[in-house]
Amino acid sequence: MSSPHSGHDPFIRYRGFLLLQEVNKTWLVRPERSPMNFLPFRIANSSVEDVKKKVDRLLLQENQFKQAA
Numbered sequence: 786m787s788s789p790h791s792g793h794d795p796f797i798r799y800r801g802f803l804l805l806q807e808v809n810k811t812w813l814v815r816p817e818r819s820p821m822n823f824l825p826f827r828i829a830n831s832s833v834e835d836v837k838k839k840v841d842r843l844l845l846q847e848n849q850f851k852q853a854a
Contacts, residue, residue, distance in 0.1 A: 797833065800844060804836050812836045822847065 797804040798817065805813040807827075814836060815825035823843065828836050 799837055800840055802840055804833065804840075806833075814840065 795806075801817050802823075803813075803815050803817055805815070807813055810830055812828045812831060812833075813825060814828060816823055828839055831839075
């Protein structure tokens, strides 16, 4: 894990997203770069592994949508 500056919660970089665990144990998931293909979203009461699985599913759905178009 890394932290952009002291005083902020650590974050995890994963497949182009930043995973930030908040004080209330929810996760804020936001794209690392612009332009954003996805809007930031939150996942409540999950482990980091569950959050990564959600990101994987999201990217898989995006890939399937692009192939269908």
